[in-house]
Amino acid sequence: MTSIIIIPARYASTRYPGKPLVELRDADGVAKSLIRRSWDAAMAVRGVDRVVVATDDDRIRTHAEAFGAEVVMTSESCRNGTERCAEALAVLGGGYDIVVNLQGDAPLTPAWFVEDLIAGLSDTPAAEVATPVLRCDGAALAGFREDRKAGRVGGTTAVFRADRMALYFSKEVIPYSDAVPTDGPETPVFHHVGVYAYRPAALEAYGRLPVGTLETLEGLEQLRFMENGHPVLCVEVEARGRQFWELNNPSDVARIEAMLAAQPGA
Structure with missing residues (x-):
């Protein structure tokens, strides 16, 4: 199956303007x-046919082209990364069996997360969309709790059925787990990794789907699929000793740099 990774990136982030150009050591x-x-x-993901950056900002385009990236310009009207990926795919003319949205704020995403994601969607005909989930260890759960206690929006959590089809995603910590200790290697909480794989028909339909209450309240684009009856597969991935976090707030820069420092050669 042919596949493409699209990296949506916008300059005018509400929580962190200019985020794509922030430097990390x-x-x-x-x-x-x-x-x-x-x-x-x-670029480290094996078996992918093409990688492009999709943006609406000339500063990001100039910077990305300078380090050799292929860039597709999209409109400022895109409300989230999925809409930007859909527009980029249309500009490129389609022609791929699976489209991966690797959001531009997730530089710690290991290649095997995306490889397992593509395999999971390929092997599950009932799924139209797939996204990775990572079981939180105690330290990760403590980080979620710290962010919420401080009033920050950190990562997203996910709950799903026995067949791995998603039940819900939230910026709150779900399921309720206040009594779960954070000194162990595993917890019942799953961190949603901000990567998506779509079948082209689902991606092309996304912009025509109505925006629902849950997507609006949570600010999570994948909920539009779920609110409109499109199944989303959760693919459990393994950390293999690597730490994972997205850059959501300025305070995350130090956290991600510390994680980069823990993995020489990153």
């Missing part, structure tokens, strides 16, 4: 922009 002290590190993560 790794274990060797090398500074690279967020969008460059996300591009590097995409």
Whole structure:
């Protein structure tokens, strides 16, 4: 099956304007922009036919082209990354069996997360969309709780059926787990990894679907699929000793740099 990774990136982020161009230092002290590190993560995925950055901002386009990325310009009217991916696919003329949305704020995404995601969607005909979930260890759960206690929107959590079809995604910590200790290697909470794989028909239909109450309240684009009856598959992935976090707030820069420092060569 042919596949493409599209990295949606916008400059005018509500919580963190200019986020794609923020520089992050790794274990060797090398500074690279967020969008460059996300591009590097995409290029490490095996078996993908094409990688492009989709943006509506000339500053991001100029920067991305300077380090060798292919860039597709999209409109400012895109309300989220899924809409931007859909528009980019239309500009490119389609022709792919699976489209991956690797959001530009997830530079720590290991290649095997995306490889397992593509395999999961390929092997599950009933699913129109797939997204990875990572079981939280105690430290990750503590991080979620710290963010919510401080009034910050951190990562997203997911709950799903026995067949791995999603029941719900939330920026709150679900399921209720206040009594779960954070000193162990596993918890019942799953961190939603901000990557999506779509069948082209589902992606093309997305912009025509009505925006529902849940998507509006949570600010989570995948809920539009679910509110309109399109099944979303949760693909459990393994950390393999790697830490994962998205850059959602300015305070996440130090957290991600610490994670980069823990993995030499990143």
